[in-house]
């Protein structure tokens with residue numbers, strides 16, 4: 073967090089905040105800074121923005137950001153009012169003349185006292201200027217938005233970074249919500265194809281005939297209702313990456329067609345008679361074991377070998393308890409930014425319950441749990457009552473404790489939590505403190521109080 077002296081505001085108004093902002097943004101090399109108001113209208117446009125977007129200030133000031141920059145978004149600049157902040161998101165800029173430029177977008181929203189979106193500051197930096205800095209590992213353990221401190225996840229990320237340069241087909245295995253699509257996107261972003269499209273399709277979400285048409289497209293007249301030619305995702309992803317989610321659900325007849333694309337880099341659209349050649353990198357994902365599916369006769373063995381050239385496994389959240397804490401605090405920080413409620417601690421019994429929980433919906437569920445807590449709860453401490461009913465129904469740490477929160481019961485709980493954290497962190501006290509969301513000083517004080525050694 074940036075710091076300023078108590079005299080900063082006076083100094084700012086003496087020098088003129090607009091002048092200070094202009095000078096500040098000029099100091100940032102090769103980057104565009106702009107500000108929008110609550111309606112998404114552009115209020116400030118830096119010299120860097122003129123250079124990067126190829127648009128002069130006069131032509132954009134006062135105009136709706138989405139319209140001036142030619143993107144969808146209405147009053148909410150690209151979901152920022154929802155998200156609160158965006159860090160190093162990869163975006164494609166279309167400059168006048170059609171040139172495309174890949175940039176990293178970092179933005180922060182402002183919210184008024186009622187928690188209403190009040191505008192935002194955005195910073196865009198061309199990828200070439202940031203190579204080696206943003207988009208690689210950074211201090212908050214994020215890799216293209218993937219947060220983790222878990223050794224198995226870190227290993228998966230290492231594999232992804234290594235194979236990104238190659239053309240190898242990657243098969244990601246993991247339960248729903250473990251981050252398979254996020255990882256696939258990261259792989260694409262790290263690959264030489266990153267300026268080309270990334271398309272995702274869920275093979276379990278469509279009927280076989282719709283899926284075939286979505287994958288390979290169809291020609292006009294191929295079936296009733298096919299009133300014009302339709303390009304499938306293989307064609308639209310040409311030059312880029314196609315993410316096939318839930319690939320184990322692909323019907324056998326489509327497996328044959330997919331195999332042909334992988335072998336020959338070409339396919340025939342539904343109802344067509346001419347093969348279309350494409351250059352697409354496939355990343356597939358499944359929550360099932362493809363080997364088991366092959367054994368059960370539901371999946372072609374030859375296709376399995378084609379798809380799992382590089383297998384990557386994402387462990388379920390219940391097996392990475394260090395990540396539960398990291399992801400919880402990341403989500404809490406995100407909601408804190410919106411200003412309606414500021415959570416700076418989690419009650420020990422709630423934390424214990426969160427750590428013990430099985431997380432069947434993995435990270436997606438965790439995101440929803442924090443959202444629920446901010447919707448129903450009040451105050452600076454996230455308490456057991458702020459958690460969804462399934463957390464409170466558990467017998468272990470609810471009932472009695474909530475009805476008679478005796479100091480003793482609370483300390484017993486804390487002792488167990490601290491012991492557990494030290495054990496999970498293999499005696500690393502710093503990791504154990506962060507796992508519990510405590511500062512090192514608090515952790516040390518509590519260990520001393522309860523006489524817990526490492």
Ligand SMILES: Nc1ncnc2c1ncn2[C@@H]1O[C@H](COP(=O)(O)OP(=O)(O)OP(=O)(O)O)[C@@H](O)[C@H]1O
Pocket residue numbers: 217218219220246247248249250251252253254255317435436439
């Ligand atoms: N390690 C992580 N760090 C930050 N966010 C994560 C992480 N893993 C998952 N998420 C977030 O959790 C949500 C679910 O992730 P994602 O859609 O990638 O999961 P998935 O395994 O593809 O799920 P499904 O199989 O159900 O499609 C997304 O909002 C994603 O951004």
